Amino acid sequence: MQAQLSSFGRHLAAEKRHSPRTCEHYQRDLLRLAGWLVSAGTECWADLNGHQVRRYVAALSRDGLSGRSIARHLSSMRRFYQFLLREGWARDNPAIGIRAPRSGRRLPRVADVDQISHLLDARADDLLDIRDLAMFELMYSSGLRLSELVGLDVSALDLEAGNVRVLGKGSKERLLPVGRKAMAALQRWLACRRGLAPDTEPALFLSQRGDRLSPRSIQSRLARWGIQQGADQRLHPHMLRHSFASHLLESSGDLRAVQELLGHADIATTQVYTHLDFQHLARVYDQSHPRARRRMAGKTGAGSERRSDQ
Template identity: 40%
Template sequence: MDREYSDFLTFLRIEKRASKHTVSSYEKDIAHFLKYIDQRWNISAAEVSYVHIREYLTELYAEKLARTTVARKISSLRSFYTYLLREESVVENPLTLIHVPRKGKRLPSFFYEEEMLQLFDSVDTETDLGKRNSALLELFYATGIRVGECIKLDVKDFDIYLETLLVKGKGGKERYVPVGSFAAEALTVYINESRPRLKPQDDALFLNYTGKRLTARGIQKILNKLSVDASLTSRMSPHILRHTFATHLLNEGADLRTVQELLGHTDLAATQIYTHVTKDRLREVYRNTHPRA
């Protein structure tokens, strides 16, 4: 099964155009399973039955893994065996009757508008790196892009005149998103004034102090520092800023389909988690609409 395992990973990269992170997750999950069945029963993937999968599940639960982790592992194996069935390497999929444990629903974390204002006010825009940080923060909040999408941005992807951004999303899909006036201004200042002085080594939009393209880790370090400088008690990350973007849009009346398009979600269900509203918004609506409020 070593060849089939390797071919499956190639299938993910080439045919499915999965991201490096996705391929890495599949690789680890399937390798863990193949090692388990070899040590536990001394069998290959082609010999696995429903009974073996059930015992493997029991083992995962005994390790007290999170439901999301178990669900991910089963999903990886289901995809692997679907591929093996297609390639006629197995005669049946042993996971057909296996039900993925339901993920516990968890509301996304987000910042209130007052906290975002506190963040913007705390950014030092007197230095070149400060102007870059301001543009970075404004862009995350204005567009809700993923960190993986942000690090791929080149200067040409930002249209200064139309105030739009070309975003290269998951699976090679591209979308245009509008950039608000505050973010557009911060980006324009950074591109025209600060970026040239950072001595860019390529066309990357966001650079580190050596002129190289910012990495995801570098962006997280910047956001951590901004959070400390603003004296915020909540942690900050690109994903939390993405949650904030979607939450604020919906709280102000944006329709779900529009937010789905802006976020680059292929499934509306992925966007529906943001339909929660803040307590302040609930109180405001109640006071303005209830006859005896």
């Protein structure tokens, strides 16, 4: 079984040109399936059938995986069996037609504008804080993924034009604007960076050792920054990206523009932010409209019922 998995990994990397991270996700999903098959007494990929796939889906659900995560596992299986069929190592694709259980759509968590302002208006005096503030300003200014931020080189920045060139998912490149405050924070960091990095190091954001900063380090630094600034929730890099998208859509209403800036291939992925925007509008409506304001429970005895137009 391992030989076929290894061949599939090479196929994804060499023929499909997927990123190492994507290949790792496929391998992890399929290794979990392989372990389940061995425990069930099956040691050949070709012996897997639709009934067993349904049992496996049920096992994943019992283990607490969401419908979305199970759907990803099924997608990995279908893709793997397409490869096995092509190579003559399987007779059919047992995952075809099998769906994951539905789960409620989980909306991304965002920070409001005041929270973001409080976070980014904090003083940065030492070298690491100056670097961190530049990172966080850029993530919120341009909606970067964590992997995109980590992969940035100094050459990707054009300070005169006020933009940054980013390599996103599927090795797709996009040019993004950088806001005024992010530009100022980046200029301050670049002035400090010169004394930290060797001439041969291209990375924009560096560790104390002078090499490229790791994703885990950025995650821990942002969480630490949030604690220092008294944030009321744990901060993580994707929250800055979500907040960027939600705030931009709230102000502009331009879903297509937000899609392009985020680098989403499918606009359906971006549409989750319309739900966040509606939640904000609904709160404003409830608080502001004279016939939508909720009654005070102690005065009317009607709880929090809305007024009716009788």
